[in-house]
Amino acid sequence: MRTFILSLTAALLCAGSAQAAPPVAGKFFEYSPDKNAKPISYTVDGVSIRVVKQVDKVEPDMFTPIYTISAKGMKPLTVKGEPTMTHFGHSIAIGRLNRGDKIASVILQNYSGGAHCCTSVTAVVPVGGAFQSVSMGGWDGEGLDAFPKDVSGDGVADFQFLDNSFLYSFASYADSWAPPIIMNILGGKAVDVSTKPAFRKIFEAEVADARQQCVAPKQAGSFRNGACAAYGASAARLGRYPAARAEIVRHHQANTDWDYPTGCAVAETA
Numbered sequence: 001m002r003t004f005i006l007s008l009t010a011a012l013l014c015a016g017s018a019q020a021a022p023p024v025a026g027k028f029f030e031y032s033p034d035k036n037a038k039p040i041s042y043t044v045d046g047v048s049i050r051v052v053k054q055v056d057k058v059e060p061d062m063f064t065p066i067y068t069i070s071a072k073g074m075k076p077l078t079v080k081g082e083p084t085m086t087h088f089g090h091s092i093a094i095g096r097l098n099r100g101d102k103i104a105s106v107i108l109q110n111y112s113g114g115a116h117c118c119t120s121v122t123a124v125v126p127v128g129g130a131f132q133s134v135s136m137g138g139w140d141g142e143g144l145d146a147f148p149k150d151v152s153g154d155g156v157a158d159f160q161f162l163d164n165s166f167l168y169s170f171a172s173y174a175d176s177w178a179p180p181i182i183m184n185i186l187g188g189k190a191v192d193v194s195t196k197p198a199f200r201k202i203f204e205a206e207v208a209d210a211r212q213q214c215v216a217p218k219q220a221g222s223f224r225n226g227a228c229a230a231y232g233a234s235a236a237r238l239g240r241y242p243a244a245r246a247e248i249v250r251h252h253q254a255n256t257d258w259d260y261p262t263g264c265a266v267a268e269t270a
Helices: 002-019 197-215 225-237 240-250
Strands: 027-032 042-045 047-055 062-071 077-080 089-096 105-111 119-127 131-137 161-162 178-187 189-190
Touching: 042 089, 042 225, 042 240, 047 105, 062 105, 077 131, 105 131, 105 225, 131 161, 131 178, 131 189, 178 240, 197 225, 225 240
Parallel strands: none
Antiparallel strands: 027 089, 042 047, 047 062, 062 077, 089 105, 105 119, 119 131, 161 178, 178 189
């Protein structure tokens, strides 16, 4: 009996220690308003972030996270997150985004709730002696699953998302297929850099997967048009749109009453 109690106590202590482990640089960690009713602070790689839960006075099940980011020698910055339900968690990461950064950046991900939507992603980056907030947009699903890395080798971290403009555009949400989109923070703004040659491998992989679903889906009866649209988009990134278009024309499902996007500003040349 004594052995069992000692083993159980040790296990509980180990579990408690694991839960209380401090955040690690370059890794996302969760902020839960349910578990952290009082203000809470984290310090990673010399950067501190304080999170305050601001409860809505009219709807007490809603709250807004208020983040204050600070570091030695830097002017602190306060950022207001997206209002959401108190039971939704939010993820935070602190790490160095770019080669030569002397001060770490902070990435905030707030889930607003709702069907198929939305996680807002905000980067707080050091600029001179102050922090600057840069909106990376709102994205379907959980946002980033890993801290951005420099894929292209130019010293700037690459944020990889899925192009949400393809959702619902060519098929239902379940049958939609969103191609990749790569963004950098340049001049204090989020910039789409997907056309850079360094990202060709990402689009090569996407072309192979989307083409399979468009031309010869493994599951009989699969709806193809969402994948066909993504196949065409990723092929265009690689300069292969004419060949992809020919396959799409042959294999897409024409017998659908889906309302497709209208008002394209570019004349078709192929």
